[in-house]
Amino acid sequence: MLNDYLTSDTIRFADNVDGWRDAINQVSAPLLASGSITPAYVDAMTASIAAGGVYIDLGYGIALAHSRPENGVQQTGLSSLRVSPAVLLNDDPAHPIDLFFCLAATDQQSHLKTMMELAKLLSDAELRTRLLAATTPAETSTVIEENGTPE
Amino acid sequence: MVHMNIDKVLKELGVAGIDVDHADLGSVARGDADAVFVGRDIAEAAEHLGDLVVLNSIIDLNELRTKVRETLDSKGVSVPEAGVGA
Numbered sequence: 713m714l715n716d717y718l719t720s721d722t723i724r725f726a727d728n729v730d731g732w733r734d735a736i737n738q739v740s741a742p743l744l745a746s747g748s749i750t751p752a753y754v755d756a757m758t759a760s761i762a763a764g765g766v767y768i769d770l771g772y773g774i775a776l777a778h779s780r781p782e783n784g785v786q787q788t789g790l791s792s793l794r795v796s797p798a799v800l801l802n803d804d805p806a807h808p809i810d811l812f813f814c815l816a817a818t819d820q821q822s823h824l825k826t827m828m829e830l831a832k833l834l835s836d837a838e839l840r841t842r843l844l845a846a847t848t849p850a851e852t853s854t855v856i857e858e859n860g861t862p863e
Numbered sequence: 864m865v866h867m868n869i870d871k872v873l874k875e876l877g878v879a880g881i882d883v884d885h886a887d888l889g890s891v892a893r894g895d896a897d898a899v900f901v902g903r904d905i906a907e908a909a910e911h912l913g914d915l916v917v918l919n920s921i922i923d924l925n926e927l928r929t930k931v932r933e934t935l936d937s938k939g940v941s942v943p944e945a946g947v948g949a
Contacts, residue, residue, distance in 0.1 A: 771920020834922040835868055835924045837924075
């Protein structure tokens with residue numbers, strides 16, 4: 713479940729991030745370090761956003777950065793980065809982002825299961841509010857724990 | 864995510880027999896679906912697909928509940944009066 717991927721190592725917080733590119737680099741960092749993704753994956757996500765791919769903005773200041781498995785995923789992984797203050801996705805004032813997730817999926821199957829759990833978590837108004845308010849990995853983990861596993 | 868959330872809303876409403884699928888813009892053509900739900904950012908690019916439902920947020924279940932219900936009404940699909948668990 714999500715807690716297998718979102719751990720004290722992959723749940724991160726950063727103040728005064730230098731724009732969306734820096735946010736993408738920082739949210740990718742733990743996945744790069746663990747070998748879950750290659751630098752090509754970071755480049756692919758960045759290029760997609762720069763080309764206007766602001767659809768990764770899910771609403772409520774949350775963005776889910778991702779690319780295709782063949783763009784450099786070695787192992788399924790997920791990380792998060794809470795930025796303060798918000799940064800503008802692709803420098804677009806319509807897309808201020810407070811919380812970035814980075815999803816790396818090796819195949820459609822693992823992608824689906826993780827997406828289902830994330831969808832459940834982020835679509836729950838109360839859990840979403842608490843997730844955005846969390847200031848430590850432990851607080852974030854508690855919220856994810858309460859989300860449980862979809863039936 | 865929209866796919867999963869629409870499934871969830873349909874289940875809540877107690878409506879069965881609706882096929883939900885998801886696709887990227889390049890793989891779907893006009894007539895493939897009775898209604899196409901898209902995020903606001905690709906609304907313009909998806910205009911040619913026909914019956915478009917534009918979402919402000921793809922994780923706002925309340926918005927989705929309202930819009931799925933409106934879409935069902937406009938398509939003449941009956942919704943049980945008290946949705947299961949809604």
